[in-house]
Amino acid sequence: MNFKTLCVLGLGYIGLPTASTFATHGLDVIGVDVNPYVVETLRNGGLHLHEPGLRTLVEAAFKSGHLRVSELPAEADAFIIAVPTPFFADRLGEYEGRIYKMADLGAVKAAAQAIVPYLRKGNLVVLESTSPPGTTEKVVAPILERSGLKAGVDFYLAYSPERVLPGQILRELIENARVIGGITPESARAGRELYATFVKGEIVLTDATTAEMVKLMENTYRDVNIAIANEFARLAERLGVDVWEAIALANRHPRVKILSPGPGVGGHCISVDPWFLVEAAPDLTQLIHTARQVNDEQPRFVIQKVRQVLGELNGRHIAALGLAYKADVDDLRESPAIEVIHRLQAEGAQVKAFEPFKPQAQVEGVNAVPTLEEALEDADLILVLVRHTPFVRLQPQEIARTTKARLIVDTVNALDRGHWQAAGFSLFRLGDGKG
Numbered sequence: 413m414n415f416k417t418l419c420v421l422g423l424g425y426i427g428l429p430t431a432s433t434f435a436t437h438g439l440d441v442i443g444v445d446v447n448p449y450v451v452e453t454l455r456n457g458g459l460h461l462h463e464p465g466l467r468t469l470v471e472a473a474f475k476s477g478h479l480r481v482s483e484l485p486a487e488a489d490a491f492i493i494a495v496p497t498p499f500f501a502d503r504l505g506e507y508e509g510r511i512y513k514m515a516d517l518g519a520v521k522a523a524a525q526a527i528v529p530y531l532r533k534g535n536l537v538v539l540e541s542t543s544p545p546g547t548t549e550k551v552v553a554p555i556l557e558r559s560g561l562k563a564g565v566d567f568y569l570a571y572s573p574e575r576v577l578p579g580q581i582l583r584e585l586i587e588n589a590r591v592i593g594g595i596t597p598e599s600a601r602a603g604r605e606l607y608a609t610f611v612k613g614e615i616v617l618t619d620a621t622t623a624e625m626v627k628l629m630e631n632t633y634r635d636v637n638i639a640i641a642n643e644f645a646r647l648a649e650r651l652g653v654d655v656w657e658a659i660a661l662a663n664r665h666p667r668v669k670i671l672s673p674g675p676g677v678g679g680h681c682i683s684v685d686p687w688f689l690v691e692a693a694p695d696l697t698q699l700i701h702t703a704r705q706v707n708d709e710q711p712r713f714v715i716q717k718v719r720q721v722l723g724e725l726n727g728r729h730i731a732a733l734g735l736a737y738k739a740d741v742d743d744l745r746e747s748p749a750i751e752v753i754h755r756l757q758a759e760g761a762q763v764k765a766f767e768p769f770k771p772q773a774q775v776e777g778v779n780a781v782p783t784l785e786e787a788l789e790d791a792d793l794i795l796v797l798v799r800h801t802p803f804v805r806l807q808p809q810e811i812a813r814t815t816k817a818r819l820i821v822d823t824v825n826a827l828d829r830g831h832w833q834a835a836g837f838s839l840f841r842l843g844d845g846k847g
């Protein structure tokens with residue numbers, strides 16, 4: 413095994429940085445995407461997604477002469493599949509009256525099929541897409557075997573989850589520990605040889621299904637922990653307690669680390685992946701299922717809070733601060749902030765939203781404005797939905813001069829209550845039952 417050429421299928425948030433990093437480490441990489449817009453944009457020196465440092469990395473990869481992009485795969489020593497695994501929008505599962513979402517493996521199957529004509533003896537194929545347990549062995553292997561070659565005998569096949577945090581992808585890609593699960597031990601070892609090209613974190617080998625499960629466990633663990641934080645916030649409001657204070661105090665216990673409540677769980681990972689475990693065994697996953705429901709319902713509690721502060725919402729003007737799914741990123745996918753805005757509008761509120769990391773954002777059904785001033789113009793209430801650093805740094809005196817609004821609902825504990833009250837604002841925080 414000595415991997416000199418690599419074909420990466422899927423040039424999204426994971427595939428593109430991965431392809432580029434392999435290229436800058438000397439492998440000849442062909443990056444493949446079925447979306448002609450992605451391929452065209454990259455060929456013309458553009459970038460179809462935003463991630464700190466990615467532009468520099470992609471430019472370096474092209475400059476090295478080791479990266480090219482195409483709509484079709486080509487022969488290579490190794491293949492990496494890094495395509496999305498969303499859930500079906502229109503197909504739901506049901507177990508004892510409880511509805512769950514189901515994984516759509518269409519893109520994984522299509523990518524595996526696309527490799528078949530180019531697969532040769534001795535090649536390595538790695539699936540990186542987050543997938544239900546068993547996908548590598550039961551879904552990907554049979555498709556690749558249409559080539560006439562046998563998985564684990566004629567070619568190596570492994571699963572290796574990406575664990576990088578959006579906003580810190582480039583650093584984490586290299587530094588994080590990497591789990592590689594082979595359908596045979598030799599396949600796992602082949603995977604290690606490939607990733608050792610650039611991974612500085614520890615590389616740990618296991619079997620493919622364990623590696624798939626590990627990835628899902630990581631994100632499910634986080635989802636369940638955020639759900640309990642959100643439930644604590646609801647409880648605190650009812651019981652006259654400030655949840656932010658209570659969490660800070662509880663976290664002084666050496667073995668307690670409660671996460672932060674907020675307007676809900678967004679993004680394309682944590683709000684999706686736990687469903688893969690529910691789908692795998694709906695009879696065994698009540699806690700996981702409930703946590704998903706708790707987090708999905710969180711926008712409703714934000715509306716309730718705004719209604720408490722503002723009264724009737726119909727015709728009232730609200731400045732919504734933040735559209736991204738979490739702090740300091742420009743990614744709007746599955747964003748609870750957008751869900752909150754839609755719900756406010758459904759109740760007749762007039763919402764103007766400002767997203768500092770994507771001031772030109774265009775979101776269906778959302779009036780996104782390019783400046784904070786415009787959002788604040790005729791607002792009756794300021795609603796902070798994302799804990800972006802620029803919001804944490806806002807100066808209350810300055811804002812007091814920009815807007816007539818004196819009511820603030822802060823869903824993410826971004827603003828210091830003392831400072832804002834001193835400047836004449838009434839600040840209400842999600843989860844703060846004290847005021």
Ligand code: SAJ
Nearest residue numbers: 575576577630631634671672674677678679681682737738
């Ligand atoms: N959130 C809270 N409270 C918190 C932490 C997060 O409400 O205390 C919300 C965020 O605002 C956001 C959502 O949860 O809406 C998810 O954000 P995140 O930062 O927890 O995670 P992601 O989705 O950006 O990235 C996760 C990471 N997984 C884990 O931390 C276990 C990352 O390492 C994975 O690689 C990524 O999912 C993925 O691709 O699966």
